[in-house]
Amino acid sequence: MALLTESEIQQVSQAIARIERETDAEIVTVLAAQADDYTxxxxxxxxxxxxxxxxxxxxxxxxxxxxxxxxxxxxxxxxxxxxxxxxxxxxxxIPRRVRHWRAANLARRQFLEQGLHHTVGDTGVLIFVSEAERYVEILVDRGIGSRVDDTAWQPIIAVFTTQVRRGQTLQGFLTCIDSVGSVLAHHVPVTHVRNELPDRLVVLS
Structure with a gap:
């Protein structure tokens, strides 16, 4: 069973494309069913x-x-x-600490696998969710981290995590993307039109 329908995935894609018109950041979203099978x-x-x-x-x-x-x-x-x-x-x-550790490791692997560390100006941003672990993380490359303090993402992550726990994953993505976009538009405004990475939501089932 798909985590989100094709129509919902398209809504996420459209939200990414919309906010990238206002910032030099390159945003990738990843949704995992589970960070590990914990066999x-x-x-x-x-x-x-x-x-x-x-x-x-x-x-x-x-x-x-x-x-x-x-x-x-x-x-x-x-x-x-x-x-x-x-x-x-x-x-x-599984202890919560173990689940979150596995999810955090997967998020960092996805940051590399999706090419977010190779963007012009080091402006990659990953919005990562693992549903089974109820885990949300926002990872940014150096070009973003040097301009935006990590504390700026914590309220956004907290809201998204609550929505994931309630089963509102799609709405969580849309709300999170809009909030992240507002921060990026302020701190990393657009200077030239480009789109280095696909806007589509990456689903790991």
Whole structure:
């Protein structure tokens, strides 16, 4: 299932094109379904619970023989490993710090992969969202960072994060792009017409 429809992606593209007429900045937007599949974490939780819980029950109740204990552990591991792979459950098993660290790493990789570090005047701007982690970040190259303090982006990120949590990803992008555009138009106004990078929203499913 697409994170946004083609029509919604086009709305984001049009918003980028509109604000780039007012600034020398080159803006790229990236939407990821999830920053990582976290394959090993559900398995670790399943193994830990499957190993410990039957043993604890048997210690206090004493109703499991050695063979039954082993079967219970293997069966419990299989069931829990399956359940813990459900995205809604997986997300809750992973510490927030870990989820945000993975999302931040993906954002930085995308900054490089989308060519934002090769723009004229170092004016690349990445607006990055990872839905599963409810993570939003705005990354800028040196040409923007030297003129705009990082604190300028924090209120914009906070609003966008709230909208992502509410499932309002499209509106979050549109609001964020407009807000970022206002900041850029003031600090990095347009000096010449150019469009080095595609305006289309990059979707990582």
């Amino acid at each position: 090993y974490i559900p398995l670790l939780w399943a193994a830990l619970i499957a190993l410990l819980l039957p043993g604890i029950i048997n210690y206090h109740a004493g109703w499991l023989g050695q063979r039954d204990l082993l079967l219970t552990q293997w069966g419990g591991f299989a069931v829990l490993a399956f359940l813990f792979r459900i995205p809604a459950i997986t997300t809750r098993l």
